[in-house]
Amino acid sequence: MSPGSRRVLVFKSSEDLGSALASFIVARANASCSSERGRFTVGLSGGSLVSLLTQHLPAQPGVDCRKWLFGFCDERLVSFQDPESTCGLYKSHLMPALCVPDSQILAIDPSLSVEDAAEDYAQQLQQAFPGAHMPVFDLLLLGIGPDGHTCSLFPGHPLLEEEKRTVAPISDSPKPPPQRITLTLPVVNAARCVVFVSIGESKAAVLKRVLEGNEEPALPAARVNPANGELLWFLDESAAQSLSLPLEKPSRGAAL
Numbered sequence: 001m002s003p004g005s006r007r008v009l010v011f012k013s014s015e016d017l018g019s020a021l022a023s024f025i026v027a028r029a030n031a032s033c034s035s036e037r038g039r040f041t042v043g044l045s046g047g048s049l050v051s052l053l054t055q056h057l058p059a060q061p062g063v064d065c066r067k068w069l070f071g072f073c074d075e076r077l078v079s080f081q082d083p084e085s086t087c088g089l090y091k092s093h094l095m096p097a098l099c100v101p102d103s104q105i106l107a108i109d110p111s112l113s114v115e116d117a118a119e120d121y122a123q124q125l126q127q128a129f130p131g132a133h134m135p136v137f138d139l140l141l142l143g144i145g146p147d148g149h150t151c152s153l154f155p156g157h158p159l160l161e162e163e164k165r166t167v168a169p170i171s172d173s174p175k176p177p178p179q180r181i182t183l184t185l186p187v188v189n190a191a192r193c194v195v196f197v198s199i200g201e202s203k204a205a206v207l208k209r210v211l212e213g214n215e216e217p218a219l220p221a222a223r224v225n226p227a228n229g230e231l232l233w234f235l236d237e238s239a240a241q242s243l244s245l246p247l248e249k250p251s252r253g254a255a256l
């Protein structure tokens with residue numbers, strides 16, 4: 001990817017980042033709902049993003065989710081009651097605060113086998129994006145692990161080469177729990193906008209590798225390069241501490 005085709009934004013603190021991210025999401029949602037699509041489709045990730053969104057999105061002025069449709073970039077195959085369940089956490093914290101009913105959430109069914117859960121989620125996506133060869137999300141929110149994984153796409157895993165399926169099962173995730181469902185790279189790279197969110201110094205080394213390195217084979221996060229969409233990185237200063245590329249440092253409240 002040419003460095004000019006992505007934006008790397010650095011915020012003073014995770015508080016500032018969370019607030020800017022919430023404002024960005026609402027602006028994109030409002031634009032999408034006013035467009036001919038008439039709705040906003042957003043894919044959520046787990047990990048640290050859950051608490052960041054829960055803290056900042058409901059507090060964002062003008063947030064109105066009635067025309068939003070939520071999906072998941074990946075999910076761990078555990079019951080919704082399990083603290084490892086991404087959907088379970090969002091359903092018990094963020095969704096009630098935003099008054100989002102289950103009918104607006106494309107959830108992965110943890111009662112199925114990992115293969116059937118992937119197939120079921122792929123069918124839900126097909127129905128939600130009728131006629132499309134690949135689902136095109138308005139926005140995908142991604143995290144990155146210290147090993148460079150994103151979604152449940154891990155370094156060196158054969159799923160990185162997937163070209164046809166929109167959703168895939170994984171039974172040997174190196175990060176527990178081992179059974180997971182993930183969007184594939186073709187879906188991620190078909191999105192209108194992809195935002196990576198990364199906070200804290202534990203991410204500094206991998207961010208240097210992904211954003212400034214030239215590794216072969218490329219780490220999973222470095223393979224995210226939307227064909228016709230935007231790519232933004234939202235980092236706090238701790239995560240960005242090792243970077244030497246040109247960085248945007250938005251002032252508080254600036255439109256992004």
Ligand SMILES: O=C1O[C@H](COP(=O)(O)O)[C@@H](O)[C@H](O)[C@H]1O
Nearest residue numbers: 045046047048142143144145151
């Ligand atoms: O296991 C996962 O990890 C990644 C990164 O999480 P973070 O806490 O390091 O931000 C997350 O994006 C993914 O959804 C999750 O399943």
